[in-house]
Amino acid sequence: MEKNYYLELIQSTFSTLLLDAIQYFPENSKKVHYESSGLLFGVESGEQMECDYVFPVGSVEKRTSSSILTNPKVDQALKSSRQLFSTSTFIGTYHSHPYEEYFPDWCCPSNADVLYSLNNKFPYEVIIAMTRNSMEDKPLTIEFYEGEGYEYIHNSKREGNSAPDLKKLGYKTAYLIGEFQKYKFEIRAFQFTGKSLIDIDLESSEAELLSLLQQEEIHLNEIDQKDISRLRKMEYNLRTKQANEKSESNLQYHLSKLKVNS
CATH class of the missing domain: 1.10.287 (Helix Hairpins)
Known part of the structure; x- marks a missing residue:
């Protein structure tokens, strides 16, 4: 598959995504499961999609063994945005994956995430995986990584929290990993193809700026x-x-x- 668009988080969108995921991180993830969620707005700019505005809508309403029920606020906010927004258009949604600890592929779409995309057909999806890994607050650190790109295909025989079927894309894609306060996080971007989700490059001029300030x-x-x-x-x-x-x-x-x- 040919490498296509990449998504760039500009202005204050990176920090909004991160703070929203922290806000909804559960105090006890064994007993309560909260996921931040919201809308992404942006404009196409050459070979990239610039996400210039993020609108948090609260926690994901409900996650079952086979599907994800969206917070009703999503539909209402989306309808309202189409009457108000003049400089950006709706490009997709985001949600968090809060976990007790880090593990490989924690930021990849679940089988239910792929089904959600199939049902809604939103162009882009951003996932923020997060765990609380420290007792003390730490300053923000950000690193840009590359990993094998995959296509994520829904498997109707598996439960929603299981992994979907995977297919290698044949190229690497970029994503962000970092730490802030008591949390370790990873942020990835995905594009809806009409039948599946695929990894795409995620970049952020805001994250790059914050990293530069830290270096200096x-x-x-x-x-x-x-x-x-x-x-x-x-x-x-x-x-x-x-x-x-x-x-x-x-x-x-x-x-x-x-x-x-x-």
């Missing part, structure tokens, strides 16, 4: 209010640096100003 030892809580606008410009420069030759020099200019002022 610039702390967000120490940045003066008058310099907040620089962060917006830097995020924009990061997502346009391939198309605009001035973006890199602009990025370095604002970074140097932050260093002087922090």
Whole structure:
């Protein structure tokens, strides 16, 4: 299968996804199972889909052995958005996978996730897998990884929480892994093909900006209010640096100003 679009989380969408997943992470995952969920909005830009707005709608209503029942707020929010949004269009949904501990493939779609996509036919799905792995708060760390890309095909003979049928795509796809406060997380993006979900590259100019600030030892809580606008410009420069030759020099200019002022 030929490699197609990639999804980029721009502006504050990465942090919104992460904070929403943390908000709904259950205190006792053995007794209570909550999953964050919400809507993704964005615009197509060349070979990529830019997700520029995320709208949380609360926890997934119910997950059974064979299916996922969506929070009724999703339908209402989607109907309302089509009457209000003028700069973005609805492109898909997201939800979290809260677990007691990390394990391989924890961020991959379940059989029920694939069935959900088959029923709703939304173009994109983002999954945030998360576990509480620390007793103390830690600063944000982000790493960009590549792994084998797969197609996820619903198997009607398996339960919803089981793995779907898998087929290798023949190329690698990018995703994010990190830690924040007491949590370890992984974020992946998937595209609906009409009959299955496939891995696609996930990028984030916001995550890249946060990672850059960390490398330069610039702390967000120490940045003066008058310099907040620089962060917006830097995020924009990061997502346009391939198309605009001035973006890199602009990025370095604002970074140097932050260093002087922090």
